[in-house]
Amino acid sequence: MLTETNGCINIKNNETNSLQEGADLKKNSSALTELLQKARKERELTHQDVVDRSGAPITRQYYGLIERGERQPSPSVAMKIAPVLGLPWTIFFDFDVNQRLHSLDTA
Numbered sequence: 001m002l003t004e005t006n007g008c009i010n011i012k013n014n015e016t017n018s019l020q021e022g023a024d025l026k027k028n029s030s031a032l033t034e035l036l037q038k039a040r041k042e043r044e045l046t047h048q049d050v051v052d053r054s055g056a057p058i059t060r061q062y063y064g065l066i067e068r069g070e071r072q073p074s075p076s077v078a079m080k081i082a083p084v085l086g087l088p089w090t091i092f093f094d095f096d097v098n099q100r101l102h103s104l105d106t107a
Contacts, residue, residue: 029069032091036067039085056080066092 005075040050048060056063056077063081065071073081073092080091 020071033067033069035087036085039087040067042083045084050081050084053084054080 010030040047045053046060047063051058051060053090054077056073058066058073058077062071066073068080075089075093076087078092
């Protein structure tokens, strides 16, 4: 892949890009996991409590997979889970942007 930066042409290896993207996704997933766990624990909720209060058609085990970053909820499930945790539902889909916005709000 060719890109231009400050008048210089850079050649990027797709394999390197894929590795970096994977590392970025893992980093974001880890940060999202921490945020979801913190929100749930602050409210003194179990995984089952989140599922029951949300009314989402998922199991306790599936919610655990979402919280650990092993699964991504559908938009309809995210819209049901997020209010229980006091978070915007889009946090599941664009964590990096939401993290930056949150840091601006708290600065």
